Amino acid sequence: MPFPKIPKKGGLPRGPGCLTVPVNKEERAPQERKRPGMTKNQQPVGPLGRLMGFFASVKLSIALLLTLAATSIVGTVIPQGKTAEFYQQNYSAAFQRFLEAVNLTDMYHSWWFQALLVLLAVNLMVCSVKRLPSTWKLVRARPAGFHQGRFSSLKDKEEFETQAPVNDLAPLVEKTLGRRFGKVKATPVDQGFGYWAERGRWTRLGPYVIHLGFLLTLAGGVLGSLYGFTGYVNLPEGETTERVSLRDSKDLQPLPFTLRCDRFSVQFYDNGMPKEYTSTLTVLEGGSPAFTQDIEVNHPLRHKGINVFQSSYGSDTSAVLEFAHAETGMIYEKEAASRRMMELPEGEGRFMVVEFDPSFSHQGMDLGPVFHLHVFPKEGPPFQMSVFAARPELNRMRTAGPFHVSAKSWKQTYYTGLQVTKDPGVGMVYTGFILIIAGCFVTFFLFHGQVFVLVSGGKKKTRVSVAGVANKNQQGFGIRVHRLAEILSGQAADLEKRKTGREPR
Amino acid sequence: MTSSFVLSIVTFVYFGAMCLYWAGWVFHKPVLSRSATLVAVVGVAGNLAGFGLRWWESHQMGMGHIPLTNMYESLVFFAMVTMAVSLVLERQYRIRALGAVVAPFAFLAMAYASLKDADQVPLVPALQSNWLTAHVFTAFLGYAGFAAATGLAVMYLLKKSGPDSGIGRSLPEAPVLDQLMYQNILLGFLFLTVGIITGAVWANSAWGRYWSWDPKETWSLITWLIYAALIHLRLVRGWMGKRTAIFAIVGFAAVLFTWFGVNYLSGLHSYAS
Numbered sequence: 039m040p041f042p043k044i045p046k047k048g049g050l051p052r053g054p055g056c057l058t059v060p061v062n063k064e065e066r067a068p069q070e071r072k073r074p075g076m077t078k079n080q081q082p083v084g085p086l087g088r089l090m091g092f093f094a095s096v097k098l099s100i101a102l103l104l105t106l107a108a109t110s111i112v113g114t115v116i117p118q119g120k121t122a123e124f125y126q127q128n129y130s131a132a133f134q135r136f137l138e139a140v141n142l143t144d145m146y147h148s149w150w151f152q153a154l155l156v157l158l159a160v161n162l163m164v165c166s167v168k169r170l171p172s173t174w175k176l177v178r179a180r181p182a183g184f185h186q187g188r189f190s191s192l193k194d195k196e197e198f199e200t201q202a203p204v205n206d207l208a209p210l211v212e213k214t215l216g217r218r219f220g221k222v223k224a225t226p227v228d229q230g231f232g233y234w235a236e237r238g239r240w241t242r243l244g245p246y247v248i249h250l251g252f253l254l255t256l257a258g259g260v261l262g263s264l265y266g267f268t269g270y271v272n273l274p275e276g277e278t279t280e281r282v283s284l285r286d287s288k289d290l291q292p293l294p295f296t297l298r299c300d301r302f303s304v305q306f307y308d309n310g311m312p313k314e315y316t317s318t319l320t321v322l323e324g325g326s327p328a329f330t331q332d333i334e335v336n337h338p339l340r341h342k343g344i345n346v347f348q349s350s351y352g353s354d355t356s357a358v359l360e361f362a363h364a365e366t367g368m369i370y371e372k373e374a375a376s377r378r379m380m381e382l383p384e385g386e387g388r389f390m391v392v393e394f395d396p397s398f399s400h401q402g403m404d405l406g407p408v409f410h411l412h413v414f415p416k417e418g419p420p421f422q423m424s425v426f427a428a429r430p431e432l433n434r435m436r437t438a439g440p441f442h443v444s445a446k447s448w449k450q451t452y453y454t455g456l457q458v459t460k461d462p463g464v465g466m467v468y469t470g471f472i473l474i475i476a477g478c479f480v481t482f483f484l485f486h487g488q489v490f491v492l493v494s495g496g497k498k499k500t501r502v503s504v505a506g507v508a509n510k511n512q513q514g515f516g517i518r519v520h521r522l523a524e525i526l527s528g529q530a531a532d533l534e535k536r537k538t539g540r541e542p543r
Numbered sequence: 544m545t546s547s548f549v550l551s552i553v554t555f556v557y558f559g560a561m562c563l564y565w566a567g568w569v570f571h572k573p574v575l576s577r578s579a580t581l582v583a584v585v586g587v588a589g590n591l592a593g594f595g596l597r598w599w600e601s602h603q604m605g606m607g608h609i610p611l612t613n614m615y616e617s618l619v620f621f622a623m624v625t626m627a628v629s630l631v632l633e634r635q636y637r638i639r640a641l642g643a644v645v646a647p648f649a650f651l652a653m654a655y656a657s658l659k660d661a662d663q664v665p666l667v668p669a670l671q672s673n674w675l676t677a678h679v680f681t682a683f684l685g686y687a688g689f690a691a692a693t694g695l696a697v698m699y700l701l702k703k704s705g706p707d708s709g710i711g712r713s714l715p716e717a718p719v720l721d722q723l724m725y726q727n728i729l730l731g732f733l734f735l736t737v738g739i740i741t742g743a744v745w746a747n748s749a750w751g752r753y754w755s756w757d758p759k760e761t762w763s764l765i766t767w768l769i770y771a772a773l774i775h776l777r778l779v780r781g782w783m784g785k786r787t788a789i790f791a792i793v794g795f796a797a798v799l800f801t802w803f804g805v806n807y808l809s810g811l812h813s814y815a816s
Contacts, residue, residue, distance in 0.1 A: 096779045100772050107768035107797075114758040114808055146756045259754070268752060307665045314668050335668035336749045347751045348668075459751035467753060471740045478736055482729040513722065 093164035184225040184232030192505040196523035200530035204495035230494030244481030251473025262463030273299040274453040296322040350455030355394035357448035361441040386439035387415040546597035554653035556586040564643035576639040590623040611679035618656035624687040644694035674745030682738030688731025695724035696788035758808040762801040
């Protein structure tokens with residue numbers, strides 16, 4: 039098949055219009071030229087008209103798209119949202135001040151970047167509001183039907199002649215056209231019939247669908263940032279929490295339920311790579327368990343608009359410490375978890391296990407597992423001490439208040455690192471995603487095509503002309519029109535053969 | 544025979560196809576162009592076989608994931624899809640010379656892949672998702688569309704600079720190239736869009752955030768914005784020809800940076816390097 043003709047350069051309209059894209063002059067419906075606030079020359083009238091004209095211009099859209107692209111690069115080169123120390127270490131003081139001044143350390147949330155996005159959204163909305171009514175009118179209009187004037191103005195007609203009479207050929211054309219292009223409108227013309235069929239008129243709405251999807255995605259993002267949160271919590275096995283720390287502000291966010299980690303486990307592949315992290319979580323409502331669920335990476339728990347994701351893990355060591363009073367010999371036992379302030383017995387002060395070292399070495403000597411404690415005695419300054427789990431004799435050297443401390447037993451417990459989010463905008467964002475994909479497909483690969491067939495005859499010969507016009511993909515549609523002409527020509531030849539008993543010339 | 548062996552042979556097959564395409568184009572010898580097409584078909588078949596074999600090997604090793612999980616595998620997939628798209632267009636539109644500008648992409652991708660680590664490793668928990676397949680598959684279909692468009696843009700510029708010169712003569716008419724380039728950009732744009740969206744949905748199911756402004760995400764958005772601007776310029780401002788061809792080549796530079804350059808920045812996509 040030869041490559042079909044392509045319309046020459048200049049077929050596309052220029053101007054401030056957006057969204058709908060008539061390719062050929064005859065495609066442009068008359069009402070598309072009338073725009074509120076515009077004269078015939080499409081010059082905006084008055085300050086409001088000029089403002090509307092500014093926001094409705096595609097130049098603005100393109101400028102915004104390219105500005106967003108260019109500025110976005112900066113945030114991929116300069117690490118975003120790091121601590122002040124990070125920027126101090128990596129950049130000069132002057133450059134740091136510059137970064138601070140234009141919010142380049144968190145540029146995607148800066149006022150100016152968000153302003154660009156808002157501007158793009160407004161631009162899109164004004165464009166759509168302005169153009170949708172005329173497109174809608176075009177889509178909802180009564181089917182045009184065969185029009186001699188429009189037909190005559192079409193280029194690239196496919197024509198053939200046959201001896202089959204008009205009245206025999208006409209119903210055949212109507213049937214074939216109907217089968218390939220949908221509903222057919224027939225119009226009697228001088229010495230014959232004109233037929234018109236169309237497909238895909240609704241596809242002219244495609245760009246609006248994409249743009250609506252884009253706006254919904256942005257709106258969903260705003261909704262999520264206003265009414266959602268991203269937090270995290272490290273939850274040791276067996277413990278519960280009713281709140282999580284927020285990522286951005288370090289504030290605590292209460293949850294509408296209580297979360298308990300029953301168990302955490304890691305599975306490894308043979309080569310030592312992690313295979314799966316699993317947390318068994320129980321949701322408690324009003325103090326009693328509502329349900330239990332295992333979560334893994336990619337399989338979060340969702341409840342009451344809150345999502346709980348497996349994010350990280352770590353281990354903690356809790357110990358049973360024995361406190362022996364140096365003078366009275368009284369013995370107390372305390373279960374101590376890491377980094378939690380505990381009371382010393384007899385109200386002698388407080389202590390905290392700050393670190394567990396599974397193999398502590400001192401001056402090249404391995405002293406086995408050690409707990410490092412901070413002690414805050416009732417009187418005197420706080421100090422640090424170490425409790426040697428495997429070398430109890432070393433524990434006699436120091437006391438915490440009046441007590442000798444030793445480790446009676448200890449166990450390692452895992453904690454699971456959970457990311458906890460709430461995002462009421464996700465539904466809107468996903469709806470936007472679906473509209474964008476569907477809209478792109480419709481806009482790029484479907485089109486509004488109209489096909490015209492004129493069957494007219496004199497006494498001996500019948501003349502058939504076929505022409506098509508599409509709002510885009512003109513050459514793709516041309517192939518179909520060409521195919522239609524071929525089929526019609528074949529049918530006419532068959533008919534002629536049956537009527538005359540002769541092979542057509 | 545291992546998949547990496549098959550795929551390293553494919554690299555040479557693509558190299559052969561590329562040379563034959565060039566020879567056929569420059570010397571106007573249809574027999575060379577025809578054999579180039581044949582060699583390219585063999586290359587794609589071998590590429591597909593290597594891809595399938597690697598998948599099967601992954602099952603044999605007890606991992607069983609589609610080979611779309613790291614840089615090596617993405618290069619192999621990209622080469623396969625790009626060469627296949629080129630062959631389809633070549634057949635449909637009778638543009639023999641297309642292979643001359645697209646085969647280098649396939650060859651270079653495979654040659655670069657041979658420098659990359661081809662070891663099969665199991666998937667870390669974050670990658671164990673069906674969204675991974677959808678995300679990589681669509682993103683690289685998009686890249687393939689853009690690669691073909693870039694090849695066509697180069698051809699367009701060559702044709703324009705010398706329609707009757709030795710290399711310009713055997714090329715299709717400029718408007719045909721222009722139109723085909725645009726069609727491929729639309730194809731690439733649709734799949735890039737789906738690729739970004741499936742990535743966002745995946746991120747939301749793995750980490751609870753569909754967008755984090757991670758460098759790779761941001762660069763995919765930059766690429767998307769550039770092509771979106773190009774499409775609007777063409778549809779509404781009537782841009783055609785040379786300007787769009789140059790724009791398409793700039794857009795492909797953004798594609799390449801999204802794919803390779805971002806690995807020099809830090810972020811969530813570290814396993815894709």
